Amino acid sequence: MKDNDKTRPVGMMDSGLGGISVLREAVRVLPKEDFVYFGDSVNVPYGTRTTEKVQELTFNVVEKLRQEYNIKAMVIACNTATSASIKALRAHYTDMPIIGIEPAVKPAVICNQGGRIIVMGTPMTMRLENYQRLMNMYKDEAEIVPLTCWGLAEFVEDGIRDHEGLRKFFDENLKPVLTDDTESIVLGCTHYPFLKKELKNYFGDRNILLIDGSKGTSSQLRRRLDEEGLLRDDDHKGEVTFLNSSDDPKMIELSWQLLNMDLD
Numbered sequence: 116m117k118d119n120d121k122t123r124p125v126g127m128m129d130s131g132l133g134g135i136s137v138l139r140e141a142v143r144v145l146p147k148e149d150f151v152y153f154g155d156s157v158n159v160p161y162g163t164r165t166t167e168k169v170q171e172l173t174f175n176v177v178e179k180l181r182q183e184y185n186i187k188a189m190v191i192a193c194n195t196a197t198s199a200s201i202k203a204l205r206a207h208y209t210d211m212p213i214i215g216i217e218p219a220v221k222p223a224v225i226c227n228q229g230g231r232i233i234v235m236g237t238p239m240t241m242r243l244e245n246y247q248r249l250m251n252m253y254k255d256e257a258e259i260v261p262l263t264c265w266g267l268a269e270f271v272e273d274g275i276r277d278h279e280g281l282r283k284f285f286d287e288n289l290k291p292v293l294t295d296d297t298e299s300i301v302l303g304c305t306h307y308p309f310l311k312k313e314l315k316n317y318f319g320d321r322n323i324l325l326i327d328g329s330k331g332t333s334s335q336l337r338r339r340l341d342e343e344g345l346l347r348d349d350d351h352k353g354e355v356t357f358l359n360s361s362d363d364p365k366m367i368e369l370s371w372q373l374l375n376m377d378l379d
């Protein structure tokens with residue numbers, strides 16, 4: 116039976132702490148809602164695993180949040196888990212809205228003035244059907260260059276301390292595709308918005324637009340809650356609960372830091 120209690124929380128998950136970049140926006144757009152965020156930091160990265168394994172891990176988290184928190188909607192705040200599992204999740208859980216995230220190629224193409232668009236994402240995101248579909252849809256409208264990033268999300272899980280390592284990563288991976296006419300970069304993994312400052316430092320005085328999917332995903336969450344009559348309309352001040360598969364208390368501490376961090 117459908118539960119129409121609007122006071123239930125919204126569930127959100129990621130392979131780790133990256134999805135907090137979506138949570139930041141969701142909290143801003145939906146200040147009355149409670150959110151339960153689950154970071155699967157024990158199993159990060161998802162992007163280099165098999166599709167079946169990511170599906171299994173994602174289903175486990177969604178089931179846990181349903182059983183223990185009676186969530187009214189679920190946000191898969193992970194491009195990788197969305198690519199691997201969103202269809203199966205929606206087919207299985209037909210009684211609640213499930214919102215996913217995909218690389219924000221569309222907004223990048225809309226803003227594009229003729230320069231190159233680089234799309235950064237995990238190996239799984241770049242390989243699977245969702246991204247291939249996006250690429251095909253927009254391939255004639257702009258020069259879109261995919262950049263598969265092995266190991267970049269881990270810098271965020273680590274608290275963004277290894278500045279030298281990041282610079283080396285950008286030199287080895289980003290520099291070869293960064294042409295003079297590069298106009299924007301799509302941050303197609305929810306960990307990457309936390310690296311915006313590092314990226315801007317790396318670009319120096321070049322003006323490259325950094326685009327991510329957190330706004331689109333949060334507006335879609337709002338829309339779906341509204342459609343289902345689940346949007347809170349009381350005077351409640353929304354709260355955030357952080358959960359993590361790791362029992363290291365530092366992960367929860369870091370989660371709060373990322374929620375409140377200045378990104379630009």
Ligand code: DGL
Nearest residue numbers: 130160161162194195305
């Ligand atoms: N945050 C995840 C995403 O948006 C990726 C990190 C990982 O590989 O686990 O794709």
